[in-house]
Each structure stands twice: as C-alpha cells, then as structure tokens.
Amino acid sequence: MHNRLPLFGDNLAKQLGSAGDDRRTDRSGMLLLVSPPGYGKTTLMEYLANRLGLVFVKINGPAIGHDITSVDPESATNSAAREELKKLNLALEMGNNVMLYIDDIQHCNPEFLQKFISLADGTRKMEGVYNGKPKTYDMKSKKFCVVMAGNPYTETGEKFRIPDMLANRADIYNLGDVIGNTTDLFKLSLIENSLTSHPLLTQLASKNPEDLYPLIQMAKTGKKEGFELKGNHSKQDIEAYIAVLDKVIKVRNVLLKANAAYIASAAMEDSYRVEPPFRLQGSYRDMNKLVSKIVPMMNDEEINTILLSHYQNETQTLTNAAEANLLKFKKMTNMMTSEESDRWDEIKATFLKNNKLKAFGDANNMAQVLSQITEFTDHIEGIKEILKQGFGK
Secondary structure, X not given: OOOOOOOOHHHHHHHHOOOOOOOOOOOOOOEXXXXXXXXXXXXXXXXXXXXXXXXXXXXXXXXXXXXXXXXXXXXXXXXXXXXXXXXXXXXXXXXXXXXXXXXXXHHOOXXXXXXXXXXXXXXXXXXXXXXXXXEXXXXXXXXXXXXXEEOOEOOOOOEXXXXXXXXXXXXXXXXHHHHHHOHHHHHHHHHHHOHHHOHHHHHHHHHOHHHXXXXXXXXXXXXXXXXXXXXXXXXXXXXXXXHHHHHXXXXXXHHHHHHXXXXXXXXXXXXXXXXXXXXOOOOHHHHHHHHXXXXXXOOHHHHHHHHHHHHHHXXXXXXXXXXXXXXXXXXXXXXXXXXXXXXXXXXXXXXXXXXXXXXXXXXXXXXXXXXXXXXXXXXXXXXXXXXXXXHHO
16 A cells, blocks of 8 residues: 555554554554645545445534534434535444545534544544434444545635644645645646547547647647657647647646645745735646637737636636736736836735734734834835935925
C-alpha cells in the first residue's frame, strides 16, 4: 500500500493495517483533507476506496449542520440531518471494509467532530446509536478508515479552525500544498480533466489520448515539426486541436494565478492582512466550465471576456468582499482600468485601517481614540497636499 499510494499510503496503512512483512496491528489515526471545493477530494477518495475494496460511505457535513452535536439520529432537528446520522451509524455497524468519508466538515459543530477523537486514537472505539440502541463500536481489528474533508473557509467567509484535539490525531493534507509540490503534474491535470468538457477535445481523447501531450507542446511552442501523432487525424483536425488547446492553456494559466492567490490568502493570519481575503478559486470545476465555452476562432480579448464573466458570476456567491475579490482578480490578470485601480487602492486602505482597529475591539475606548487620530491624520495629509499644489503654482 505504501508504494501504490505514496501520498496517503502511510495513513491508510496505519488505519487499515498494511499487508506483507510490515503488517501492523496498532491501528489508529484519521486522514484530514483541506482544500477549496472542486479540487477533487471526494473523487480521489472514492477512487482509493474502490481500489482498496472498501465500501465508500459519504456523510454530508452541510446536511448535519452546526446545530447537531450528537451522533444519535433522534437528536436531529430535520430529516436531512437524521438520514446522514443514520448513514453514519450504519457505517459503524458494518464495521469491516468501510471508508467513512465526512465531507465539508467546516459546516459541522466542533463538538460533533470531537465524537471521532476516540476512533482516531489508540482505543479505536466510538459510541454510536443504531436502531435506537446505544452501542460502543470497537474498530481495532476492523478494516475501517475515517477521512474528513473541509474548506479553508466557512460559509460565512471566516477561516475554518480545525479542533485541536482532532488535528492532533489526524494526518492533515492541504491539497494546495500537495499541488505545489507537483506543480507540473497539476498544471497538466487541469487540461487532462477538462477534455470531456469540449467536443473537439473529447474527439481527440477518443481517437488517441496520448496525442494530447505533443499537441499541447505544439500549442505552446507554435511549432509542428518534430512531433509524432499516433492517431488518424486530418490536417484540419490538428489545426483545430491546436487552436483550442492554445486557448485552454491561456485559461489554465489564469486559473493557476487564482489558485495560487487563494492558497496564499487562506494560509495568512487575519492580523497580517493588508487587503481583503481572496476567495475566488482556480479548481478543476472552474476549468471545466470555462473550457466548455471555448471556440477555436476566439481571440485573446474574447478569452478575457469569458474569464471575467465567469469570475463575476463566482463573486455573486461570496458572502462578503465581492467587489474586492473581483478587483483583485482584475489586477492580477491585467484587466483593471485606472478607475478600478483607484477604487482598489481605496478598498485596501480602508481594510488596513479597519484591520488595525479590530485588534482593540469595536467598543474599546482605545479603538475609538485611534480611529479619531487616524481620521485627523488623513485630514492633515489632505491639507499638506493642497498646500503643495498651491506653492507649486
């Protein structure tokens, strides 16, 4: 298992028990994945469960919500949460050959998540309620693993804090950091994963998927000599593939910028921020949506239009700082006008001032005094600027 799954193999071996000479019986631990939506957490774990011969039981965190602190289905205040808790207890009852996957844990109450602490430590036990009867489940000798997945931000836009006692027992992988260690593979995977989103690329994949890689090089370099294609493609098809891939690469490069900005912002402590948090993403899901809109004859301006339209729509889903996020996106993609640049500077200045005041608390007298001093200083700076202009004449 270690060799086949170099990324998560050690953790899953610790939870499930590895085969062969290094077989271990001291089963413990938990796998915790952190990344924005659309980076393939669920798809990846479904694939691994299938390859390992495990039943994949997915628990929907948002359906459970913040109000639920018990694993008892009867404690649920709505039918959706009740069904998820029934599914959770069914997974515990099944016991063997199960991967329990709890998705979007940022929507769950920390007290609920802490119910899994004893399952993750050496005791490998958990209290459950099956068919109305309390039970203690002992997973020490069972082929059973627990995987949790979450977003760096909650639905209100606040940074998600993993409960310490849970984090101490879990192996945590930030998929953004994982991606950073395999940058070239991630760049390529964005294109590979989007093939089925465009009819021409689907046609290419059905003829000979290996031809994708030399065609990408042709699109990047503008050269067609020295590359060998194995599929039966007409000259017209090859020209169309290259034209589409040229646009796909441009879209991919913009998404990489968004992805890097999102990861950097999510990793930053609020007290050190000099601009609003950036929450627009560059995920596989974003890539697929954009690639589906590409037409071979599009020019750069038209590509920028579909990018801007996509991210304008994405900002509408943000709970706050929608304008700031769109302006940040325009700045890093060189789509910003001079008026928008001035507005961005204004937003950053206001954010920085408010961030300084936040450390004192809104009701604190010191915060009020500091606010007044800051405002007075701004007025002084304005007067100085007017005087400079007067003397200049």
